[in-house]
Amino acid sequence: MLLPQEKKLAYAMVVVNASIIGLSFLFTKMALEHASPIDTLAFRFALSFAVMSIPVLLGQVKLQYRGKPTGQALLLAAAYPLGFFTFQTYGLKHASSSEGGILYAFTPVLTLLLASVFLKEATTLRQKLSIFLSVFGVVFIFTMKGSGIDWSNVTGILLLFLSGLAFAGYSVLARSLLRTFSPAEITYLTLGVGFAAFSAVALAGHAAAGTLGSFVAPLASGGFLVSIGYLGILSSLVTALTANYALSKMEASRMSVFSNLSVVVSLAAGALILGENITWYHAIGSALILAGVTGANMRSRRNKAKPRAATPTG
Template structure:
């Protein structure tokens, strides 16, 4: 019996790592599709149409029995706080932040998200990390920062307001990861994913309608759909970059620690570089390779199984800390 449980646990963790790799790969490619979509529609319209597709896919999955939802008797209002963090809080802060700061500054700031996640997970979930894991997280962050800095990027203090909003988006992202990990003790990944996509669809459509009503452009809401490039981009963003990534991260968080999952977000930088090279013919320099190696090494170092001595230290730490609820 114990052998069967052990095999199931290993299988679950293997699927969790596969899910988070899928997540990082999709996010890494999403920047190209976002850039294409924003050439035809505003950020808020893109989000509205993006989450409309996600919601439509959810309806199909529930109707066909692929997703089974059972919120009866569960504290579903807690999911409202989760949805407030992501997608609502994250995308809103990111959109306004990028209006007052460069995308390069955003990339540098977003790289610190795994650090914030590890800190919040340690405080709220009492998830301990070894010294090696802490250093590995820092290594992955350094890899991302190195790539952006060597590209000529820097932090311009005149963009302080934008950088603050981007930092808050990182904090919200970290909070979402930690709260998801906690709520997934009660809710299933399909339930969390379905709730998030539904709230995102309703909220961003309301924002889009209000924006067009204020500007007298209600007849232009669906204009971007006349462009094939926009349609392909919004299909990728709505189905893969929203629905699939939300489910993948939720599934992974139900099996693995938050700090281990979060560091994979930096892997999306490596995916972006590879995609740019193979799909767009962009040049790959030595610093791209060095930074990518540091990122991958950091991800591996964070997730590799602790040595017996490290594992014993983690158990001692966890036993000495009282367990507290997040909400």
């Protein structure tokens, strides 16, 4: 059983995670004004890996991979960040960002299915309905905005679906591996793989095109540096640490539903920072998302009365 302090910290972590992701869309737009998606990812993961390497090199963060299933951990990194960002980047070339938002909202459903099959996680009917309620809240907002899914964009839709599946797979596999690895070990390995892979692809592309000079050109922009700072430190490093800690303490299906909170945060940020209007359907959709997240994470009275068997939490 989790201690009350651990439970509160795990929930605090996923709320922080969703809040950071909700704001990341603004900074991603800023970064993409100066660099290509692959270059942005290269700088983003280079910074996140470099920042986490500091306490590792100073001995403040202890890492021990010997005797642990590093092959499975590399498979985890292949799902996220490699698979998720690759599918998302190329998917958005063939589909709109609204379609991406709608399809990403179904990630908690995919996580629920994968967790029930591979982790044998059991959820109540109320929790299942609550997860679908949060998904409906996101779809409701995008639909009322006049957005929808153009089913003629088969390639884009398939790639965006695969990006959600990759993230769901990451959540399920990470939940399992965090019984062996610490959150810091998983985070450092996945960030390192992301840094190496995206940097290699970006540099190889510029070398082939003879444009290596343009690779570093965005670093002269203050706006790009600010956006990469947010994306690299907060939206990559901090979100990875918070997600991995939460997954070590709570079920993947419970945690995944919090991802839809990022839509609420994104709407609030758009209103406060960009002066965008909040309409009645934004308010209703946000209320549905919040209700779904709350319902999915409430214990039934039966579970409160009868303690559950302890589960390995890493």
